[in-house]
Amino acid sequence: MRKKTIEDYAELVYDLQKEKEKVHTNDVAAALNINPASVTEIFQKLSEEGYINYEKYIGATLTEKGKRIAKKTRKRHDTLTKFLLLLGIDEKTADEDACEMEHILHKDTMDAVIKFVEVVNQCKVTPFWLERLKKYVQTGKLDKCPDELVKICIDHSKKTKLKN
Amino acid sequence: MRKKTIEDYAELVYDLQKEKEKVHTNDVAAALNINPASVTEIFQKLSEEGYINYEKYIGATLTEKGKRIAKKTRKRHDTLTKFLLLLGIDEKTADEDACEMEHILHKDTMDAVIKFVEVVNQCKVTPFWLERLKKYVQTGKLDKCPDELVKICIDHSKKTKLKN
DNA sequence: AATAATTTTTAGGTATGCCTAAATTGTATT
DNA sequence: AATACAATTTAGGCATACCTAAAAATTATT
Incomplete structure (x- = not known):
């Protein structure tokens, strides 16, 4: 180690x-x-x-x-573990990798991970995209993206492009 | 270092x-x-x-x-960099953190990251949720989730719950 | 309270990944 | 081809993060 x-x-x-x-x-x-x-x-x-x-x-x-420093490190650790669990990693692996990552990531990266977890937690239910990814990670099966969801993404993308 | x-x-x-x-x-x-x-x-x-x-x-x-081993490591590095870029991290930071992460992550975690990047790349446009997260990471501003998107997630969640 | 058992520290050792200074080898110039 | 210069290696050193074995301190038992 x-x-x-x-x-x-x-x-x-x-x-x-x-x-x-x-x-x-x-x-x-x-x-x-x-x-x-x-x-x-x-x-x-x-x-x-x-x-x-x-x-x-x-x-x-x-x-x-x-x-x-202990509290800061523990918080990082917990957030990273949560993050990896969201991606579909198993508990043990998530914890071990969190323990490695907590020491090396730049503040910006850590902040992004914190925000990732925060955004997901804010949702009433686990977002579809995350469920889909998690399933893919855990089973290797990737569901098709529902057409209405693709439409929302494309519409949104057009809207933001127009703004710029 | x-x-x-x-x-x-x-x-x-x-x-x-x-x-x-x-x-x-x-x-x-x-x-x-x-x-x-x-x-x-x-x-x-x-x-x-x-x-x-x-x-x-x-x-x-x-x-x-x-x-x-070189090719394997380089591939990991590139995938991790892409992954961090997707989260809204800047190029330099993403590259440096990728260089650290490439040595420490378990295979399962690395595979999840690969799948994450793959899933996003498969999309015709950058998915809404990712745009939203990226903006939050880069500007601190978190857009509201459109109601129809929330609905899709909730409906889907109900459907999968019924199945189990 | 004396002695036995346990815990903790000290002293000294090893491997690693870097360093500097000096010696060696290779390359370029006349 | 001889010499000067540059690149590379060798030899020896240092700091760190661990180790083992033995010494010292603490705790438990009678």
Whole structure:
């Protein structure tokens, strides 16, 4: 697996802190399947950089700075997961890819994804086009687009062209 | 920037080979803004692993194995770029994010993206929903969904519900 | 409260992907 | 063909993100 970033650790400590006040190196080690000794080093670094308050043998808590980055990363993660689920990806794959994407996408791209999810959620029912795509992704079968829908798109396209 | 992967190098050598038969360490070094000495090491590794034929001081060419991975990666890259452009992301950002995403996405996710682009390309005109989303991404303005379109979605949703 | 068991840290090691400086090879010029 | 210049490789170094084994601190048991 990819090397973990500060964001990964902040996000994880954030989650673990919901269960227990102080997060121990062992908790993180178990969650990420790495050696506790490695987490000690990581905690020392995160502490130096002001993301966590860390007392050895006692555990770590997020600082305000750490909480900020953790929340931001978790929100990105959740939005990306939702986005991929909308496209018809299965839960596990969506979650894993979201975890990768959350670190690399430009703000503009992330914002577009947020808006994508927002627009779809605003709809009373799942939009036809999305159902159609999802079915295609999941079954390989692509339904024909209803004529009246094609008409709406063409009409709309003409209208906007006239404006310009 | 992120550490480059074998896929990155294969893709790059593939592109450079269009200009000249043998790709020199310097060509890659210049393209990636890294030290030629580093490229020598990379070429040695790629050669050991069978992605390139490499003769020192002479240059490198892709093997069949290398060509295969290069083409695959380039195709992914292009599809991802198109996908992001459809969402309203600008060219530079789309290209950069595509370059990151191409290495990390699961096959299922990549396939969904391919299908997304395919479905949109099949349309006679850019679908209304996509125009609407794109405008929202680029300007922040979200148009109202026409009533007849909402109706189509609701009707369709009822129909599919009945079937199940 | 002493000792055993567990958790955590320290110390030291490995692999990787980059670097610089120096040595080597190839190319161009006379 | 000899020499100068450019391109390339070799050798050695650095930082990072992990590791293992041993030492130290904490916690549990009697």
